[in-house]
Amino acid sequence: VITFHNEARSTLLRTIRSVMNRTPVHLIHEIILVDDFSDDPDDCRLLAKLPKVKCLRNRQREGLIRSRIQGADVAQAGVLTFLDSHCEVNKDWLLPLLQRIKEDPTRVVSPVIDIINLDTFAYVAASSDLRGGFDWSLHFKWEQLSPEQKAKRLDPTKPIKTPIIAGGLFVIDKAWFNHLGKYDNAMDIWGGENFEISFRVWMCGGSLEIIPCSRVGHVFRKKHPYVFPEGNANTYIKNTKRTAEVWMDEFKQYYYAARPAAQGRPYGNIQSRVELRKRLKCHSFKWYLDNELLYQTGMIRQRQSCLESHKSEDQELPILSLNPCITSKGTSAIAQEWTYTYNHQVRQQQLCLSVYTLFPGSPVLLSPCKESDNKQQQWGKVGSHLEHIASRFCLDTETVGDTNESTKELVINPCESTAMSQRWDMVMS
Ligand code: UD2
Numbered sequence: 096v097i098t099f100h101n102e103a104r105s106t107l108l109r110t111i112r113s114v115m116n117r118t119p120v121h122l123i124h125e126i127i128l129v130d131d132f133s134d135d136p137d138d139c140r141l142l143a144k145l146p147k148v149k150c151l152r153n154r155q156r157e158g159l160i161r162s163r164i165q166g167a168d169v170a171q172a173g174v175l176t177f178l179d180s181h182c183e184v185n186k187d188w189l190l191p192l193l194q195r196i197k198e199d200p201t202r203v204v205s206p207v208i209d210i211i212n213l214d215t216f217a218y219v220a221a222s223s224d225l226r227g228g229f230d231w232s233l234h235f236k237w238e239q240l241s242p243e244q245k246a247k248r249l250d251p252t253k254p255i256k257t258p259i260i261a262g263g264l265f266v267i268d269k270a271w272f273n274h275l276g277k278y279d280n281a282m283d284i285w286g287g288e289n290f291e292i293s294f295r296v297w298m299c300g301g302s303l304e305i306i307p308c309s310r311v312g313h314v315f316r317k318k319h320p321y322v323f324p325e326g327n328a329n330t331y332i333k334n335t336k337r338t339a340e341v342w343m344d345e346f347k348q349y350y351y352a353a354r355p356a357a358q359g360r361p362y363g364n365i366q367s368r369v370e371l372r373k374r375l376k377c378h379s380f381k382w383y384l385d386n387e388l389l390y391q392t393g394m395i396r397q398r399q400s401c402l403e404s405h406k407s408e409d410q411e412l413p414i415l416s417l418n419p420c421i422t423s424k425g426t427s428a429i430a431q432e433w434t435y436t437y438n439h440q441v442r443q444q445q446l447c448l449s450v451y452t453l454f455p456g457s458p459v460l461l462s463p464c465k466e467s468d469n470k471q472q473q474w475g476k477v478g479s480h481l482e483h484i485a486s487r488f489c490l491d492t493e494t495v496g497d498t499n500e501s502t503k504e505l506v507i508n509p510c511e512s513t514a515m516s517q518r519w520d521m522v523m524s
């Protein structure tokens with residue numbers, strides 16, 4: 096299913112030809128073009144002269160979400176493949192995707208998305224060590240796999256689980272697509288639907304994967320080459336707000352904090368999507384976050400030493416220190432294991448790294464994690480620095496005591512890019 100609005104004919108043809116040339120013929124039932132009310136109806140009509148190509152044309156502009164639903168509804172095959180209208184599929188792109196679905200039809204799979212150069216239209220390989228990510232404003236971004244995730248990938252053909260897909264290029268079992276509620280048909284034009292379908296797939300019993308053996312080139316554009324009838328920002332807000340309201344539970348507060356313009360904006364009726372979620376008995380958004388997708392757990396290392404907590408006799412809460420790293424069978428000692436959470440806390444069970452006075456040299460302590468009003472407990476990863484967000488100072492160590500019995504204490508200090516004592520390696524497993 097390929098939807099398009101005012102795509103260049105040559106680009107559309109490149110997409111379709113590559114599919115025909117590089118896919119075993121018996122694996123294509125049909126190629127469904129959905130012309131989303133482009134200015135020239137001939138683009139679609141003429142391409143339908145090619146074998147297996149069908150053309151549907153909307154009577155008014157609908158946007159890519161409703162157009163994809165249209166295409167999916169008329170599709171006769173058991174498996175749906177969605178592509179943007181400016182792609183070039185690579186050699187053997189489809190088989191590795193279909194195989195994953197044949198083994199388990201609840202998987203929703205994407206190829207690695209290569210780059211078709213915007214100016215020259217040359218095909219350029221992209222990194223295959225990426226997965227999808229996003230921030231609280233519901234802005235999609237590619238995320239580098241951590242060195243440890245990479246090290247664990249002994250087999251480079253292994254699928255990469257991803258919290259979210261870019262949105263345009265994926266394969267899904269048709270019955271599964273229908274069962275999960277297709278798309279939210281009240282979303283307009285462009286944007287947000289990739290969050291909605293990604294959250295829904297994970298929370299309602301499926302999974303999302305990027306398959307490194309499958310590669311498809313795509314023209315990434317700097318701006319939209321088409322008009323948004325209601326305005327670009329309004330449309331993005333409507334679509335993402337619907338997603339946040341239906342799927343994000345109490346975490347929608349982070350969306351509104353990151354995107355204040357969404358507050359009080361109309362977003363239509365969501366009742367049928369809320370009912371869908373109930374009917375499918377989907378997990379909570381917290382489950383999605385906790386499901387090791389957005390969490391990272393591992394050790395926090397400075398050269399050969401690791402951040403550690405230990406109980407002390409005269410204090411109620413454990414204290415922090417820097418000690419030689421302990422690992423056995425690739426896993427770190429419990430006292431040296433930390434979790435970096437979706438809301439920027441660095442935690443160990445119910446305790447969080449916290450700073451209560453915001454001066455250079457202020458101590459870093461362990462104290463009970465707070466769910467809200469927790470600025471003192473938020474840390475950002477900035478290169479090899481761990482920046483305390485409220486003070487904008489960096490996690491640092493200071494040596495105290497005389498040379499024989501010196502220990503390292505954890506403090507915050509103004510960030511200095513050359514200070515070795517501020518360099519941290521978050522070795523996440
Ligand atoms: C990405 C996705 C895209 C979609 C979008 C979020 C990839 C490679 N692309 O943006 O598929 O998930 O994020 O919504 O993952 N189109 C219509 N009607 C419209 C507007 C667009 O049919 O009103 C078509 C358009 O011609 C194209 C497809 O929808 O074939 C996606 O649009 P895009 O290429 O502008 O989106 P992109 O790649 O920036």
Ligand code: MN
Pocket residue numbers: 179180181263313314
């Ligand atoms: Mn595109």
